[in-house]
Amino acid sequence: MTLTLPAGLDVNVSPSPVAMVWNEPGSPHESVATPGIRLAPGDALVQVEYATVCGSDVHTVRGDRSAPSPLVLGHEQVGRVVALGDGATRADGSALELGDRVVWSVAVSCGSCDRCERGLQQKCRSLAKYGHERISRGWELTGGFATHVHVRAGSSIVVVDDALPAEVAAAASCATATAVAALEAASATVELDGALLLITGGGMVGLTAAAMAVEAGAEVILSDPDASRRALARRLGAIASDPRAKKGAAEHLDEVLAVRAQRGLVEILVAIEASGAGAAVETVIKRIGIGGVVVLVGSVSPGPAVALDAESIVRRLVTLKGVHNYSPSQLVRAVEFLERAHRTVPLARLVGATYPLDELDRALEDAASGVHVRVGVAPPTGPAR
Template identity: 70%
Template structure:
C-alpha cells in the first residue's frame, strides 16, 4: 500500500516512492526511476495504477521499429485509482474528479484552445503531449503507464469506470477500445452500420473491438486474420471470419466468404476497416469497398511499405478513404459505456493472456512481441514469482 501526504497546496509525497520503468534504447533493459515527490498543478491528478496492458506500439518502440524520444516511460493503456487531486481537476464530462475515483484516461493531453482543438481534433492539438510517448523530464517523471503511478496533466480526458468492470477489460479502453469507437464513428458518418456488410482486417485488440461494436450496431461483420485462434475469438463475438492466406477451395477465402453474403442479398462491402497495419490488408480494404462505401485506415501507425492507389476506381465507386489516429474525449466515454454494458456477455478479459509484475516489464514486452496473446498485462501491485 502507498501512503499519500499532501504538503501545501501543490506538493504530494508518496511512500513508498512511486516508481516508473524507464526505457533508453533497443536491447537495453528498463531501469527503475523513483519519484518520491509530485507537484500537482491546477487541473492535475495523481493516479495509482491497478493494471496496464502492452499495446503493439510499445512493442514497436522497444524493438526499434518505431522512433521515440528517450529516456521514456512507455505505456498508455491502463486503469487506476485517483489518490491526489489538484484544484479544478475534472472528468471528461466536466464533473469534478474525486479522490478514490477508478479511472481510465486519454492517451493525449490537449490544450483545448488551439485551432485544431476548436475544430474537434483535440488528439492533434498544436501543443500535444502523450502518455507513454514523451521524453522523461523533471516535473513529469510519471508520464507513462508502466509505473506504479501516473501524473495526469490538465487537458487529459479522464473517465470513471465502475468497480465491477474487470481491470483487464478497462485498461485497453485508453487506446484500443476508444480508437475502435473512432474508427466506427468515421465509418458511420458515411454509411448506416445497421444492416451494412463490414469487413475488418486484423483481429488484434482494435479489430476485435470494432467487430464487437459493429455487431452490436446491427452490421454483418467479416473479420479477416491469418491467426486461427483470433478468428475463433471473432466468431464468439458474432462475426464471420476469413483467412487472408487461404487458397484454392478453402471456404475461408475472403472472396468465398463475401460471395456467400452476396447470395444473401449483401453484394458489397460498405465499410472496410483496416486494423492490422500490413500493406496487403490496406490493399484489400481499398480494393473491396463497394459503391458509396468507406475504407477506414487505423492500423498503419508505424513505417511500412507504400501502397498504390488507383484514383479512377475511387472516383467511380464514389468511395471514401479516411484515416483515424487516436480519438476524442467523447469517444473514450463511448468506449467505457460500451464496455460497461457488454463486458458480462463478451469475453474480452480473455484477451489479456498473461500478467507480469512491473519489475518483469522486459519479460512482459518480450512475451507481447511473440503475438501469442492479444494483450499482456503489467500489474504494479503483483510480486515477482
Template identity: 65%
Template structure:
C-alpha cells in the same frame, strides 16, 4: 499499500515512493526510477495504477521499429485510482474529479484552445503531449502507464469507471477500445451500420473490438485474419472469419466468405476497417469496398511503404478513404460505456492472456512481442516471482 502526505497545496509525498520503469534503447533492460515527490499543478491528478496493458506501439518502440524520445516511460493503456488532486481537476464531462475515483484516461493531453482543438481535433493539438511517448523530464517523471503511479496533466480526458468492471477489460479503453470507437464513428458518419456488411482486416485488439462494436450496431462483420485463434475469437463474438492466406479452394478464403455473406441480397461491403497495418490488408480493404462505401485506415501507424490506388476505381465506386489516429474525449466516453454494458456477455477479459509484475516488465514485453496473446498485462501491485 501507498500513503499520501500532502506537504502543501501542490506538493505530494507518496510512501513508498512511486516507481516508473524507464526505457532507454532497444536491447537494454529498463531502469526503475523512484519519484519521491510529485508537484501537482491546477487541474492535475495523481493516480495509482491498478493494471496496464501492453499496446502494439509499445512493442514497436522497444524493438526499435519507430523513433522515440528516450529515456521515456512507456505505457498508455491503464486503469487506476485517484489518490491526490490539484485544484480544479475535472472528468471529461466537466464534473469534479474526486479522490477515490477509479478511472481511465486519454492517451493525449490537449490544450483545448488552439485551432485544431477548436475544430474538434484535440488528438492533434498544436502542443500535444502523449502518455507513454514523452521523454522523461523533471516535473513529469510519472508520464507513462508502466509505473506504480501516473501524473495526469490538465487537458487529459478522464473517465470514471465502475468498481465491478474488470481491470483487464478497462485498461485497453485508453487506446485500443477508444480508437476502435473512433473508427466506427468515422464509418457511421458515411454509412448506416445497421444492416451493412463490414470487412475488418486484422484481428488484433482494435480489429476485434471494432468487430464487437459493429455487430452491436447491427452490421454483418467479416474479420480477415491469418491467426486461427483470433479468427475463432471473432466467431465467438458473432462475426464471420476469413483467412487471407487460404488457398483458392479453402473454406475460409475471403472470396468465399464474402460470397456467402452477400448471398442473393445484392449486398456489398460498405465499410472496410483496416486494423492490421500490413500493406496487403490495406490493399484488400480498398479493393473490396463497394459503391458508396468507406475505407477507414487505423493500423498504419508505422511506415509500410506506398500504396498504389487507381483513382478511377475510387471515383466510379463513389468510395472514400479516411484515416483515424487516436481519438477525442467523446470516443473514450463511448468506449467505457460499451465496456460497461458488454463485458458480462462478451469474452473481453480473455483478450489479456497473461499478467506480470512491474519488475518483470522486460519479460512481459518479450511475451507481448511473441504474438501469443492479443494483450499482456502489467500489474504494479503484483509481486515478482523469485
C-alpha cells in the same frame, strides 16, 4: 495515502512511486523511484491498478519507431485517484474525486488551439502523450508502466465502474476508444445497422471494433492469418476469414461473400483496416463496394507505399478516411461500451497473460511474440493472475 492539495504543492507518497524507464532498443528497463510529485492545478496522481501492452510499446522497444528517452512507456491503464491538484475535473466537467477509478486519454491537449476547437484534441498544437514523452523534471511519471501516473490538466479523465474487470478497462485509453473512433468515422458515411463490414487485422483494435459493430447490427467479416484470433472473432459474433488460405485470400473472401449474398448482403460497404499491412490496405480499397467507406487505422508505423487506383475510387464513389487516436467523447463512449458489454462479450479473453511490473521486459517479449492479443502488467497493488 490520499491528499487534496492547494495549487502547486508537492505530494509525498510512501513508498515512493516507481516507474520502469526505457532508454534504448536492446537495453532492459530500469526501475526508478520518484520521491516527490508536484501537482499543478487540474492535475491528478493516479495509482495504477493494471496496464496492458499496446503494439506501439513493442514497436518502440524493438526500435521500429523513433522515441525520445529516457521514457516511461505504457498508455493503456486503469487506476485510482490518490491525490488532486486544485480544480481537477472529469471529461464531463464534473469534479474529479479522491478514490475515483479512472482511465484517461493518451493525449494531453490545451483545449484552445485551432485544432482543439475543431474537435481534434489528439492533434493539439501543444500535444503531449502518455507513454510517448521523454521524462522531464516535474513530469517523471509519464507512462502506465509504473506504480503511479501523473495525469496532467488537459487530459480527458473518465470514471469506470468497479465491476469492470481491470484487464478490460485498461485498453479503453487506446484500443477501445480508437475502435469507437473508427466506427464513428465509418458510420458518418454508411449506416452500420444491416451493413456488411470487413475488418482486416485481429489485434485489439480490430477485435474490439468487431464486437462493437456486431452490437450495432452489422454483419462483420474479420480477416486475420492467425487461427486463434479468428476463433476469438467468432466468439465475438463475427465471421472469420483466413487471408492466407491455400486457395488464396481473394477466393476465400469471395466464398464468404457468396454466403452473405444469399441474405441480400451483396457487397462490402464498410471496411476497417486495422493491421497496418500494405496488402491489407490494398485489399480493403479494392473490395469496398459502390458508395462504401474505408477507414484506415492500423497504418501507424512507416511501411512501403501502397498502390492506389484513383479512377476506381472516383468511379465507385469510395470514401477513404484515416483515424489516429480519438476525441474525449469517444473515450467516454468506449467506457460505456465496455461497461455495457463485458458481461456478455468475452472481452477479458483478449488479454492472454499478466506479468508483475518488475518483469516488464518479459511482458514486452511475450507481447512481441504475437501469441496473445494483449499482455497485462500488474504493479504490486494490482490484481494477481
